[in-house]
Each structure stands twice: as structure tokens, then as C-alpha cells.
Amino acid sequence: MTPEPNLVAETTGPLTDERASWASEAVSTAADAMEHAIQGKRRVIELVLATTIAGGHVLLEDVPGTGKTALARALAKSMHGTSSRIQFTPDLLPGDVTGITVYDQKQGIFEFHAGPIFANVVLADEINRASPKTQSALLEVMEEHQVTVDGQTHPVSSPFLVIATQNPVEQAGTYRLPEAQLDRFMVKTSIGYPDDAAMMRILQQSAVTPEVPAVMNVGTLTQLQQFSRSVYVSPLIAEYITRLVESTRRAAEVRLGASVRGALSLQRMASAWALVAGRPYVTPDDVRELATPVLAHRLVLEPEAEFDGVTAEAVIGQILLDTPIPQENGTA
Structure with a gap:
């Protein structure tokens, strides 16, 4: 179990080495717990945990059967939070996601029936199979952490994380996510297939459903989020x-570069990543390691570049090579 929040309850002022070390231990303990369900994917687990600490959302682009649902459930269980799963289909309506207002004839009033979006961890499975109208139901809640139905605003649970998935192989009957929707995902990554050793462990444990212990509470995660905002960014x-970010807008292969939200997401993710490493400050290596998962999915390439086989990941990689690295360690 991780230390209770009241041991380091004071969150104002600079982040100390002691608090950063406590935070790193808490994240490591949560990652260990999640590895009961997701074998051999430590970096992906830590990336999802860092996104949660940074207050963002995750887009997983992966083929079926790689553990996307298990990852979302493991995260919710590790922090003793609530989780829900929404299977996105062409006939799914916005109200099926956010909830609806129903008239109660006995009391003569309208009552709001909350949808599955009201959970700490929401798995939006195959999000690109729903219509653009239903996809747009997530725009407000992912940015504002609230849902507006019939003029009434309803806050969602805190902390709140959407893990959306889409299949990069099968595109029949899908709707491409609009740029406004993609921009609300702090990180885009994939789980991928396990290596041989992890596959062996999965097969040996196939007869037993892995139990993910609750190693932190929602209050601990909230405090980690507060600590992340105190990480020093020089x-x-x-x-x-x-x-x-400016280089993504000037690249010849790019029609639309990263937004201001993208720049803020990169800074927040770098702060959370430093916290995962037990440091109270961000280094250039933090930024470089996260640039691709944070920025690549926000780029819109020129049609000619796409035709030539250029990828957004390759553009970010070239920008990292061309941009001089700050010659400092990030300390105050």
C-alpha cells in the first residue's frame, strides 16, 4: 500500500525531493499492481498513469485482443475507483453516453438518469465506429469534466479519464475522428503484442483471472495531480x-500543426513524467520522450506527403533531430 495522503498533505509551494520520491513510489506501486493484468507493458502502464496524473485522456490505436479493456479496468481497480465501458456502434446515441432526462409522472418532475460517462475511468471502445454526432457528445466532458443535458450541467467524477480505442486495420463502417476530438486526447499510443516471456506468463495464468489490488485511493491520485502541477519547468x-510546437506548424509535410492545447499537454505530461521518475523538475529528455505520443496525432499532413508514405511520427522524429536541446538539467 502507498502512504496515505495526510503524510504529505501540504501541497502548496515548491515540490521537494521527498515528495517527488513519495510520488514516484506511489506510481511504481500502482504500476506493479496493474502488471497483474497487463504483462510486459510497463512503459505503456506508466504512460497511462502519467496521463491520469496530468489530467488528460488516452487514445489507444491497436488491434483487437491486446488488452485495452483490461488496462482500463486495471487502472480503475488499482486506485479503487469506478469504471465503465461504452461499446461505440453506428446506432449509439449521444444520450446513451451522457445520460437522459426522464419525466417522473408520480412526482411530476424531470429526473436526470446519468449515463456511463459518469465514472472515474471510462473505456470508449472502438470510438470511431460511432457517428460524428455521438462522438461530439464527448467534446464537452473531456475538456470541462461536465455534461450539459437539457440546459442542466452535471459534473462527472473526479479524477476522470477517458481511454478510447480504435482499430487501425479495419476501417469499414468507421468515422474518422475529427481534429477537435483528437486534440482532446493528451496522448495517443498502443499496447502492442507481448514479448515471448510475457506471452508465456499469460498462457500459464490463463486459468486464473488476475486480481488487481487497490493500492491507492482517489485522494492519493488527486494529491499526485496536485504535485504534478508543482513540478518545476524552467x-x-x-x-x-x-x-x-512551432516547428510542427512550419514543417513542409504538415498542413495543420500542433495547437496551443498540444503545447500545454506536452508540458503537463513532461511534469507528470518527471514525477513518475521521482524528480521535482522537468528535463529535456522528458520532453523528447513524450513529444511523439503527445504531438503526432494532432498533426494533419499534406495529401502529397501522406501519398509518399510520410507519417506524423516521422515528422516529429525529424523535428526532434533538428531542434537544439537546452543545455541544462531543468533544476531551479
């Missing part, structure tokens, strides 16, 4: 992030 690191 002016040179902020300038480095600015140069990277």
Missing part, C-alpha cells in the same frame, strides 16, 4: 517546447 524547457 524557462529554457518552456522555450524548447515552444520551438518544437
Whole structure:
């Protein structure tokens, strides 16, 4: 079990080495617990945990059967939170996601019946199979953490994380996510197939359903989020992030570069990643490691570049090579 939040309850002021170390231990314990369900994918688990700490959402683009649902459930169980799964289909309506207002004839009033979006961890399975109208139901809740139905605003659970999935292979009957929707995902990544050793462990444990222990509570996660906002980001690191984002807008292969939200997401993710490593400050390596999962899915490439086989990941990789790295360790 991780230390209770009241042991380091004071969250104002600079983040100390002691608090950063406590945070890293808490994240490591949660990752260990989640590995009961997701074998051999430590970096993906830590990336999802860092996104949760940064207050963002995750888009998993992967083939079926790689553990996307298990990852979402393992995260919810590890922090003793609630989870829900929404299977996106062409006939899914916005009200099926957010909830609807129903008239109670006995009491003569309208009552709001909450939808599955009201959970700490929401798995939006095959999100690109729903119509654009239903996809747009997520726009407000992912950004504002609230749902508006019939003029009434309803806040969702806190902390709140959407893990959406889409299949990169099968495109029949799907609707491409609009740029506004993609931009609300802080990170896009994939789980991928396990290596041989992990596959062996999965097969040996196939007869037993893995139990993910609850190693932290929602209050602990909330405090980790507060600590993340106190991680020191030096002016040179902020300038480095600015140069990277500006370069995505000037690249010849790119029609639409990363947004301001993308720059903020990269800084917040870098802060959370530093916290995972037990550091109270961000280094250039944090930014470089996260640039592709945070920025690549926000780029819209020129049709000619796509035809030539250029990928957004390759563009980000070239930008990282061309942009000078700040010569400092990020400390105050």
C-alpha cells in the first residue's frame, strides 16, 4: 500500500525531493499492481498513469485482443475507483453516453438518469465506429469534466479519464475522428503484442483471472495531480517546447500543426513524467520522450506527403533531430 495522503498533505509551494520520491513510489506501486493484468507493458502502464496524473485522456490505436479493456479496468481497480465501458456502434446515441432526462409522472418532475460517462475511468471502445454526432457528445466532458443535458450541467467524477480505442486495420463502417476530438486526447499510443516471456506468463495464468489490488485511493491520485502541477519547468524547457510546437506548424509535410492545447499537454505530461521518475523538475529528455505520443496525432499532413508514405511520427522524429536541446538539467 502507498502512504496515505495526510503524510504529505501540504501541497502548496515548491515540490521537494521527498515528495517527488513519495510520488514516484506511489506510481511504481500502482504500476506493479496493474502488471497483474497487463504483462510486459510497463512503459505503456506508466504512460497511462502519467496521463491520469496530468489530467488528460488516452487514445489507444491497436488491434483487437491486446488488452485495452483490461488496462482500463486495471487502472480503475488499482486506485479503487469506478469504471465503465461504452461499446461505440453506428446506432449509439449521444444520450446513451451522457445520460437522459426522464419525466417522473408520480412526482411530476424531470429526473436526470446519468449515463456511463459518469465514472472515474471510462473505456470508449472502438470510438470511431460511432457517428460524428455521438462522438461530439464527448467534446464537452473531456475538456470541462461536465455534461450539459437539457440546459442542466452535471459534473462527472473526479479524477476522470477517458481511454478510447480504435482499430487501425479495419476501417469499414468507421468515422474518422475529427481534429477537435483528437486534440482532446493528451496522448495517443498502443499496447502492442507481448514479448515471448510475457506471452508465456499469460498462457500459464490463463486459468486464473488476475486480481488487481487497490493500492491507492482517489485522494492519493488527486494529491499526485496536485504535485504534478508543482513540478518545476524552467524557462529554457518552456522555450524548447515552444520551438518544437512551432516547428510542427512550419514543417513542409504538415498542413495543420500542433495547437496551443498540444503545447500545454506536452508540458503537463513532461511534469507528470518527471514525477513518475521521482524528480521535482522537468528535463529535456522528458520532453523528447513524450513529444511523439503527445504531438503526432494532432498533426494533419499534406495529401502529397501522406501519398509518399510520410507519417506524423516521422515528422516529429525529424523535428526532434533538428531542434537544439537546452543545455541544462531543468533544476531551479
